[in-house]
Amino acid sequence: MDATRIEEVIGEFVQLKKRGANHVGCCPFHNEKTPSFSVSPSKGFFKCFGCGESGNAVGFLMKHEHYTYPEALRWLANKYHIEIQEEKLTEEQIERNNERDALFHLSEFAQKYFASLLFDNEMGAAIGLSYFHNRGLSDKVIRDFGLGYCLDEWQNFTLHARANGYSDNVLRKTGLTIFHDDGKCFDRFRGRVMFPIYSISGRVLGFSGRVLSKEKQQAKYVNSPDSDIYNKSHILYGLFQAKNAISRLDKVYLVEGNIDVISMYQSGVENTVASCGTSLTIEQVRLMRRYTRNVTVLYDGDNAGIKAAFRAVNMLFEEGMHVRVVLFPDGDDPDSYAQKYGSSQLQQYLHDNETNFILFKTRILLNDIKNDPIRKAEVLTDIVRTIALVPDLLERTEYVAQCASLLRVPEQTLQAELAKELNRRLRATREHTPDPNDKDLADPSQPPADQPSDATATTDAAAPATHAPVAPAVQFNPALHQERHIISLLLNYGNRTYPWPMKDADGNEVRLDYTVMQIIVGDILHDQISFDDPICQAIFNEYSTRVVDGATFVDPQLFVDHPDPQVRDFAVTVMMTDYHISDNWAKKQIHVPLPEERIQADVRESILSLQLKKLDKKIDDLDRQFPYAQTDDDRLMLMAQKKQLFLRRQEIGTQLQRIYI
Ligand SMILES: [Zn+2]
Structure with a gap:
């Protein structure tokens, strides 16, 4: 994993362009024309903002190439020239391997055998190799494309494969051997020159064989039949x-x-x-x-x-x-x-x-x-x-x-x-696009519209259904936005230490070193702020537990590999979308403070903004209690509370202004 560079691995399958700290390209997991697939070399993972796929290099290979975990590791080892000690497969092991694996093994075995016949077998050289030479192909190109020859005998290949432990079942499934009902069998490609067909990553999936004899009843080209590993309409x-x-x-x-x-x-x-x-x-x-x-x-x-x-x-x-x-x-x-x-x-x-x-x-x-x-x-x-x-x-x-x-x-x-x-x-x-409004109404997993959740608060039930193909409206809730921003600061910069201005016991201004994480957790706990977004709350809880226990470092990878897929997804998303300075600013020659310079100010500003939003909500709640107050005392108490909240609000407002100046 240390040797692996994710942008190199994914770059083998997807055309990536560098954009800022990340690389972007069109997502290979869903159909898109504008790139929303992002790869972060420093963080070692990818994320698609279109379909939500995400993961590290191994995850990418498993999803994209349908590799098992060991296969993905083997691929990486091969790419980075790291030797893995593996046993040679015995007959039983081949049997035990799952069928797909066996098909891959046999195809590769067949390719090597057919290729060796070109150079090591008298007939192979006289017929196969001389055919390719006559077509002007060099030995280098013949080797680059893994070309070969299948001897013109009924069972030469089948017998050789059987002798090496491959079962008739696998021989039939790859189509390399054709079996008749009476039990007789013969090589599908006998007497043909062989063109192996490779996957994008270079695994042999099947073959195309060209006939050399002039007999008219034979097809010029014969191809492997489709199988679990070979689907000709998906291969170039x-x-x-x-x-x-x-x-x-x-x-x-x-x-x-x-x-x-x-x-x-x-x-x-x-x-x-x-x-x-x-x-x-x-x-x-x-x-x-x-x-x-x-x-x-x-x-x-x-x-x-x-x-x-x-x-x-x-x-x-x-x-x-x-x-x-x-x-x-x-x-x-x-x-x-x-x-x-x-x-x-x-x-x-x-x-x-x-x-x-x-x-x-x-x-x-x-x-x-x-x-x-x-x-x-x-x-x-x-x-x-x-x-x-x-x-x-x-x-x-x-x-x-x-x-x-x-x-x-x-x-x-x-x-x-x-x-x-x-x-x-x-x-x-x-006519073929379903109305998104209909879908929402029919979907039982959606929360009921009368639930006072922030996600549905802006839905206007009275709005007439429109059939114009408009993009789904982005629902913007400032409190949620602020919460997510704070969690993003924790995940991206939580472990950095800065000198923070504080007041000592005598009221003098001093600067004390704290991590971003300590500052955020301290302030949020102090003000007893809870998050509306349950995922933000979950991530915050994990941070606060550790900070309260005295931790000074929390590895954000913890959340990338989190058992809860929602937390995992959220973490990857915010870690991929940290500060990004628009090129336009530089073009207009406006000085944009580097993210570094801004982090400290941003942390202060974000906490204060969140505090402000939560205070507003508390004031709203108090206002709603007034009509229910029974006695004058009750009312006076509510007013006193409200006044306190107002004062705190002013105080935060002043602090916020100071940051802006
Ligand atoms: Zn995608």
């Missing part, structure tokens, strides 16, 4: 090898075949992925979007294929990606182009021929129109639908102008069509 081929380059260059190339990915990689275009033997899925698009918003789709020069792929591109737009496209010359794909002309030519070609997707699509469809007005109307609708998917207004306007000129229609016509389409989409989304 090559992402494991490409992810760092994608992040660094803020761009991904999307190609069709595995071999194109490898060929591009060898040509120095490392930020390339392919959809894994399927047409592009929404999950694959979201996977890309974790690393970049910029995708360039590479097409082979075949019109039918290009049009078939248009649908997939709409999905890219819907997910907020910026889409560009490169069309390869007739008969060439990225792989053949790289082989013919070499790396630098390929890179140059990509650079020179990248165009905007919407204009590209318009040009392709334009060829179909050929003076047919009905076809022209269809094309127009099709183009407008795609433009409507672009989230940015300025970009949309630009496309309308360019496409109108390409299609030779007045710009206003296209603009009107676009407005209609946008309206249609807006209506469709509203």
Whole structure:
């Protein structure tokens, strides 16, 4: 854990940008387009303000990669080159491991075996390795992608796996062996060159095998069937090898075949992925979007294929990606182009021929129109639908102008069509969005509206239900806000020591060293203030118990790892949102005191403000007792109490003013 740097660990899976002391990015646990996922290197944890996920590096790996605790530790040890002594698995241990684990083990075992055959086996070298060499792949790239060969025998792999303790059950589940009803079985990938498919973190999940013989009845590519560990619609081929380059260059190339990915990689275009033997899925698009918003789709020069792929591109737009496209010359794909002309030519070609997707699509469809007005109307609708998917207004306007000129229609016509389409989409989304007011009324877990809690105090029951898609109103209660701020000071700065101005026995001003925690706990206990927010109260109680017992240090990690999930969540949230100075101030050259300088003043100010708010509430309570006072004495006593509270209120007011000056 000491070696682990959380921003490096999470950075392997999420594109992070530094913002102040933290790193931020788009949350991998829920679907979002603006980043609300924050990672704190100094505190060693992450927190998503959108969906609430939080935790440390191990927690992240367990949630994101679905690792068990030991697996997550193993991953970290591997990353930071820390050796773990582990026993080699025996047959019984493999049996005992849960099934998922066994699938992972077998897949990795198979990958190593197939790869070894390329270099260590006569047939493997003669057929498999020479195939890859003929396609121009270097040994380094063959190793980087873990390529291999499955011998052209019925059971070579199956027997080898059985001999190493893998059960038929696991062989069947990974699909590496096909079992017939009569008990006979054979290797699924016999006689094929093997492309292992990796998870983002580099675990082998499945395989794609390419046939080498010319027999027509065999499929060119065979893929592993979906299993507990392999779901082809959630995987991008090559992402494991490409992810760092994608992040660094803020761009991904999307190609069709595995071999194109490898060929591009060898040509120095490392930020390339392919959809894994399927047409592009929404999950694959979201996977890309974790690393970049910029995708360039590479097409082979075949019109039918290009049009078939248009649908997939709409999905890219819907997910907020910026889409560009490169069309390869007739008969060439990225792989053949790289082989013919070499790396630098390929890179140059990509650079020179990248165009905007919407204009590209318009040009392709334009060829179909050929003076047919009905076809022209269809094309127009099709183009407008795609433009409507672009989230940015300025970009949309630009496309309308360019496409109108390409299609030779007045710009206003296209603009009107676009407005209609946008309206249609807006209506469709509203019909599918449940009214939040209905939900609140139906939800039995919500507190009843007549309960005088602060959370519901501002709810206006008489307000007419509005159907406009507005963001949920943030309920602001100054007392709660103040309470949370004080707890935030405890968690963030509780252990710091400052000299505080005090009065000694003779009334002289002296400065005495106390921790922030001692000051806050002392003042709050002295004034017998209780918190309205139960979580704040719970955290405060844990602090006060320790301070009263004489503790001078309380580890805030205690609350990050707290058994109560609400406390845990609250602690992580306030520890992630401590002082953040807006850049605007610096730009305007206004001196902003550093958080350091402000802490002491803030502690004083916060305690006094809270005291003030609680006093106001006490005065309110007294006022409410007046009508019920039976005798003049009772009334006089109430008035005396009220006067005392007023005096105290004035006193606090004066102290507060002094801080402001
Ligand atoms: Zn989230």
